[in-house]
Amino acid sequence: MQVESIYHSPSHRWAYAYDPETFHLRLRTKRGDVERVIAVAGDKYDWDRYVQEVAMDHIAADGLHDYWEAVIRPEFKRFSYGFRLHSGEETIWLTGDGFSSEQPKPAAGYFEGHYIHAIDLFDAPGWAKEAIFYQILPDRFENGDRSNDPEGTLPWGEKPEGDSFFGGDLQGILNRIGHLSELGVNAVYLTPIFRSPSNHKYDTVDYREVDPQFGDKELLKKLVRECHDRGIRVILDAVFNHASEQFQPFRDVLEKGEQSEYKDWFHLGGFPVGVEDGVPNYDTFGFYGHMPKLNTANPDVKRYLIESAVNWMKDTGIDGWRLDVAGEVDHRFWRDFRTAVKKVNKDAFIVGEIWSDSLRWLHGDQFDSVMNYPLTELMLNFFADRTISAAQFAENINRLLMRYPQQTNETLFNLLSSHDIPRVMTRCGGDIGRLKQAVVYLMTTMGLPCVYYGDEFGMDGGEDPDCRKCMVWSEENQNRDLFDFYKLIIGLRKERAALRSGRFRVLSAEADGGSLIYERLDGNEHFTIWINRSDEPAELSHPMIEGGWHDALTGEQIDNLDGKVVIRLEPNGYRIVWRKIE
Numbered sequence: 001m002q003v004e005s006i007y008h009s010p011s012h013r014w015a016y017a018y019d020p021e022t023f024h025l026r027l028r029t030k031r032g033d034v035e036r037v038i039a040v041a042g043d044k045y046d047w048d049r050y051v052q053e054v055a056m057d058h059i060a061a062d063g064l065h066d067y068w069e070a071v072i073r074p075e076f077k078r079f080s081y082g083f084r085l086h087s088g089e090e091t092i093w094l095t096g097d098g099f100s101s102e103q104p105k106p107a108a109g110y111f112e113g114h115y116i117h118a119i120d121l122f123d124a125p126g127w128a129k130e131a132i133f134y135q136i137l138p139d140r141f142e143n144g145d146r147s148n149d150p151e152g153t154l155p156w157g158e159k160p161e162g163d164s165f166f167g168g169d170l171q172g173i174l175n176r177i178g179h180l181s182e183l184g185v186n187a188v189y190l191t192p193i194f195r196s197p198s199n200h201k202y203d204t205v206d207y208r209e210v211d212p213q214f215g216d217k218e219l220l221k222k223l224v225r226e227c228h229d230r231g232i233r234v235i236l237d238a239v240f241n242h243a244s245e246q247f248q249p250f251r252d253v254l255e256k257g258e259q260s261e262y263k264d265w266f267h268l269g270g271f272p273v274g275v276e277d278g279v280p281n282y283d284t285f286g287f288y289g290h291m292p293k294l295n296t297a298n299p300d301v302k303r304y305l306i307e308s309a310v311n312w313m314k315d316t317g318i319d320g321w322r323l324d325v326a327g328e329v330d331h332r333f334w335r336d337f338r339t340a341v342k343k344v345n346k347d348a349f350i351v352g353e354i355w356s357d358s359l360r361w362l363h364g365d366q367f368d369s370v371m372n373y374p375l376t377e378l379m380l381n382f383f384a385d386r387t388i389s390a391a392q393f394a395e396n397i398n399r400l401l402m403r404y405p406q407q408t409n410e411t412l413f414n415l416l417s418s419h420d421i422p423r424v425m426t427r428c429g430g431d432i433g434r435l436k437q438a439v440v441y442l443m444t445t446m447g448l449p450c451v452y453y454g455d456e457f458g459m460d461g462g463e464d465p466d467c468r469k470c471m472v473w474s475e476e477n478q479n480r481d482l483f484d485f486y487k488l489i490i491g492l493r494k495e496r497a498a499l500r501s502g503r504f505r506v507l508s509a510e511a512d513g514g515s516l517i518y519e520r521l522d523g524n525e526h527f528t529i530w531i532n533r534s535d536e537p538a539e540l541s542h543p544m545i546e547g548g549w550h551d552a553l554t555g556e557q558i559d560n561l562d563g564k565v566v567i568r569l570e571p572n573g574y575r576i577v578w579r580k581i582e
Contacts, residue, residue, distance in 0.1 A: 001087050003099050005030035010111045012359060016405045017116045023072040024406060027083055028065045034087050039070035041081035044107040050075050060398035067402050077116040080107035122364035124411040125347040129501055132490055133450035134185040137419050138214050139165060139199045141453055141471050142172025150213050160465040165199050170215040170223050177226055183456055184490035187233040189322050191419060196244060202324060203244035203291050207308040221316045233319040235349055240305050241325035242285040242293045250292050265301050266292050285325060296333040306340045313344045320349030327354040334366040351413050362408050372412040372447060374400055379416060383438035384427040390516040394509035409446045410501055416442055417452035419468055423461040433572025436485060437531055440574050443489045444520060444529050446504040456486040492552060498525040508542050517542050528577045532569035541566040552578035
């Protein structure tokens with residue numbers, strides 16, 4: 001065995017408490033190098049009486065490594081442990097002291113699974129695991145009150161530019177709330193609604209006022225109430241990394257310079273504060289001078305922002321926050337933010353916008369979730385662009401899943417489109433078959449699915465601002481068959497717990513093509529999802545336990561002959577197969 005490839009760390013994603021009674025251990029080995037692994041665990045104070053051996057499951061593989069996992073239920077919520085690895089006639093041990101050919105005497109030098117304290121657990125709200133989100137850009141969803149339209153508002157449906165306004169507002173969302181219920185979503189994420197000079201509102205002028213273009217606090221409260229009455233949660237978007245150049249403290253700095261009481265609210269490079277040759281002498285979001293970066297380590301800034309968030313929760317009853325540019329704000333701010341938010345509502349959901357590996361924010365002391373853009377790009381590469389094979393897709397999916405503990409994967413915020421990237425229909429080149437396969441995967445994989453407004457009607461759109469077109473409400477311009485498909489798949493996910501919180505595993509992935517089979521599994525139900533990502537018909541087969549298989553959407557019985565299920569799929573076809581576990 002190649003010991004250089006064997007890895008375990010007694011922390012984070014490699015060793016973690018899943019719940020108050022259960023611990024998960026993971027181990028990495030060279031791909032194809034190890035036949036089986038046993039986790040040996042015992043109480044460090046009385047090893048012989050409480051020792052247990054648990055065969056580790058081979059849960060994933062990427063291009064270089066195999067990943068193994070064991071579920072440990074220690075008698076006294078604490079244990080020490082090591083690993084016994086087997087390959088052919090060779091056996092090696094791994095403990096905290098390193099490798100050995102014989103078992104080291106327990107328990108000194110072994111890894112330690114420290115006492116499981118409930119207060120230390122990653123504890124996302126229970127409702128979040130059941131959530132199917134719908135993202136709305138308010139200016140582009142529906143114009144429900146023309147009396148508050150900004151000056152220069154364009155006719156609904158014209159081609160958007162970066163500075164276009166179309167008059168969408170909170171009343172418009174209220175008017176169309178029945179659409180959300182009919183689609184079947186049970187959570188809404190609104191992009192920023194606070195006072196701002198732009199159409200997107202990511203440059204905040206006043207964190208404590210709804211932009212008059214959208215309505216007011218009373219209208220927001222009404223929207224939240226009506227959503228709650230329909231079983232729909234509501235989270236708002238907060239921009240704490242930066243503000244608008246029209247933000248009063250920044251205007252004070254521009255006016256008074258070094259004499260301003262707000263000079264420490266920002267990251268300034270000198271006085272006078274300004275822009276020279278197109279480059280600001282203060283930190284900004286990107287290089288946009290109209291978005292000065294806030295100094296969130298400043299106690300006054302921190303107090304102002306966190307109090308703003310807390311007041312909105314108390315006043316309106318919103319269910320959480322999506323946090324813009326979250327990776328550029330200090331960790332201490334987010335820890336204090338979480339404490340304050342959870343004090344108001346322990347079930348508030350906190351989602352950070354981070355586009356890469358986010359484990360540092362997901363230890364249970366900052367965010368409950370992050371926007372899972374790495375998965376977005378991977379799904380689009382496979383289903384839309386078709387630039388990778390099923391085997392490459394599976395390897396990369398496994399690599400992403402191994403970034404985080406299981407409970408974190410269960411609440412990652414998954415999406416195919418958003419206001420920041422081209423729409424999935426455009427990435428699919430208008431091919432409905434490709435789009436449907438991507439949506440099937442979104443709705444049946446681990447994590448929380450989010451539908452971007454209009455995707456359910458087949459709206460297209462390239463890079464911003466084209467991905468921010470006005471919602472299509474005229475039925476003649478809607479793809480109603482696609483809408484019915486979204487309803488069907490969303491309904492299936494809501495009905496079947498295994499599709500929301502069951503184990504995920506790839507069963508088969510074609511090395512040089514697009515045939516893919518994966519499963520979702522809990523103690524009651526077993527789903528297998530079959531994908532033919534090809535323009536030709538395909539026949540897929542896989543060994544399956546005998547008996548009881550049915551098409552999850554039609555109820556049709558699926559034959560299992562000699563322990564093998566054979567599925568014939570149309571071009572760009574899919575099948576969701578289900579059995580009840582007796």
